[in-house]
Amino acid sequence: MPDEMTWIEDLAALLPEIPPDTIVSRTVSTGPGLRVTLFGFAAGQELTEHTASHPAILHFLRGQGSLTTGGRTGLATPGTWIQMPANTPHSIRAEQDLVMLLLMLT
Secondary structure, eight states: OOSSOOOOSOGGGGSOOOOTTOEEEEEEEEETTEEEEEEEEOTTOEEEEEOOSSOEEEEEEESOEEEEETTEEEEEOTTOEEEEOTTOOEEEEESSOEEEEEEEOO
16 A cells, blocks of 8 residues: 555546546556555446456446346446455446446556
8 A cells, every 4th residue: 555645535537537438547556565446437338257366446436337147137326346356357337327446556
């Protein structure tokens, strides 16, 4: 984790406007043991099934999407929070413009 405090009052405001047909991202913080990235998905965009070599946490802040992780599919809405062990297959499809915070535990 970073040695300095980070205080962000509105994470979603860190992203530029999400253009149609795109996925945008912005690194929020990096340090030993943690990398934090904010993602914005335009409606209809998706990340196909993939895995990460580190444990991760997904926290959905705005919008709605379909999330499949570890063989379970469900709706991701503001407040949805998922903790995944390393190498867990997962995919995300935005039903509406979607903002998600990824915390990668490195």
